[in-house]
Amino acid sequence: MTATIIDGKSYAEGLRARIAGHVERLKADHGITPGLAVVIVGEDPASRVYVTNKARQTAEVGMHSEKYELAAEVPEAELLALIGRLNADPAIHGILVQMPVPDHIDPIRVIEAIAPEKDVDCFTPANVGKLTIGLPAPVSCTPLGCLMLLRDQLGTLSGLNAVIVGRSNLVGKPMAQLLLRENCTVTIAHSRTRDLPALLAQADIVVAAVGRPLMVKGEWLKPGATVIDVGINRVPAPEKGEGKTRLVGDVDYESALGIAGAITPVPGGVGPMTIACLLANTVTTASLINGLVPPSDLTP
Numbered sequence: 001m002t003a004t005i006i007d008g009k010s011y012a013e014g015l016r017a018r019i020a021g022h023v024e025r026l027k028a029d030h031g032i033t034p035g036l037a038v039v040i041v042g043e044d045p046a047s048r049v050y051v052t053n054k055a056r057q058t059a060e061v062g063m064h065s066e067k068y069e070l071a072a073e074v075p076e077a078e079l080l081a082l083i084g085r086l087n088a089d090p091a092i093h094g095i096l097v098q099m100p101v102p103d104h105i106d107p108i109r110v111i112e113a114i115a116p117e118k119d120v121d122c123f124t125p126a127n128v129g130k131l132t133i134g135l136p137a138p139v140s141c142t143p144l145g146c147l148m149l150l151r152d153q154l155g156t157l158s159g160l161n162a163v164i165v166g167r168s169n170l171v172g173k174p175m176a177q178l179l180l181r182e183n184c185t186v187t188i189a190h191s192r193t194r195d196l197p198a199l200l201a202q203a204d205i206v207v208a209a210v211g212r213p214l215m216v217k218g219e220w221l222k223p224g225a226t227v228i229d230v231g232i233n234r235v236p237a238p239e240k241g242e243g244k245t246r247l248v249g250d251v252d253y254e255s256a257l258g259i260a261g262a263i264t265p266v267p268g269g270v271g272p273m274t275i276a277c278l279l280a281n282t283v284t285t286a287s288l289i290n291g292l293v294p295p296s297d298l299t300p
């Protein structure tokens with residue numbers, strides 16, 4: 001048996017087309033152009049390319065896009081002041097500060113400065129709380145993208161065993177909340193978990209989000225499991241030439257292919273969904289800020 005490849009890139013394209021339709025309607029019916037501001041601090045070239053891609057895709061779906069590139073040594077107060085101006089700007093409905101920020105800046109202070117109604121990452125305590133009790137609010141982009149792919153693949157998730165590998169605030173914890181809402185039986189495994197293979201042998205759904213290249217082995221999986229690989233690890237690829245690299249996930253893809261029922265590739269799986277869900281969240285916040293019900297196909 002060979003696993004179905006879950007094409008996140010193509011699902012994300014379709015999602016962006018739907019988002020463009022919602023943006024069109026918000027403009028035509030309500031005079032609202034959803035606006036997203038992306039803020040990056042420092043010179044990391046990979047992050048810059050990635051922020052540029054976000055800005056481009058934002059514009060492509062018809063939204064207003066702003067990009068702020070601050071020097072690595074910018075004082076924390078200056079970043080907080082920018083966030084304050086974006087909070088007050090009626091043209092902006094979503095604010096994303098690219099993480100991580102340089103060491104002299106406290107990420108918690110940055111997150112807490114973002115107005116929860118514009119927090120398209122779902123990083124603020126207010127939105128994490130809303131996610132937990134199921135109130136309408138933006139939902140963490142990567143977990144939302146994973147959930148959309150899982151539903152598309154499986155239909156109902158009710159009653160399935162889901163094992164999430166990784167307990168980060170960014171992915172593992174919000175993913176657990178979303179899967180609980182879907183009536184999955186949820187286990188969060190992490191670096192201190194005693195017997196990961198024994199847990200995975202029971203898992204109908206595996207979400208791997210530990211940031212360790214190729215850690216989850218195909219032999220550990222329950223035959224037919226649906227595997228969502230969140231890892232995006234850049235590793236050396238001497239076969240491509242000296243100094244070259246390639247992207248791999250947290251799952252040992254080659255060995256998983258013969259055992260899983262379905263699996264997301266890296267690249268082309270979860271990554272493109274994360275960006276599309278960022279745009280989806282900006283439509284959601286633009287709707288909520290204006291007292292409108294957000295489109296139901298963009299929220300869990």
Ligand SMILES: Nc1nc(=O)c2c([nH]1)NC[C@@H]1CN(c3ccc(C(=O)N[C@@H](CCC(=O)O)C(=O)O)cc3)C=[N+]21
Nearest residue numbers: 096097098099100121232267268269270271272274275
């Ligand atoms: N406030 C904040 N929110 C984030 O959501 C956030 C962040 N900070 N900091 C960095 C991480 C990383 N992240 C990615 C999203 C998409 C791809 C993506 O599209 N990847 C492509 C490949 C890209 C390539 O080729 O390098 C793929 O998987 O197919 C990658 C990485 C969002 N992050």
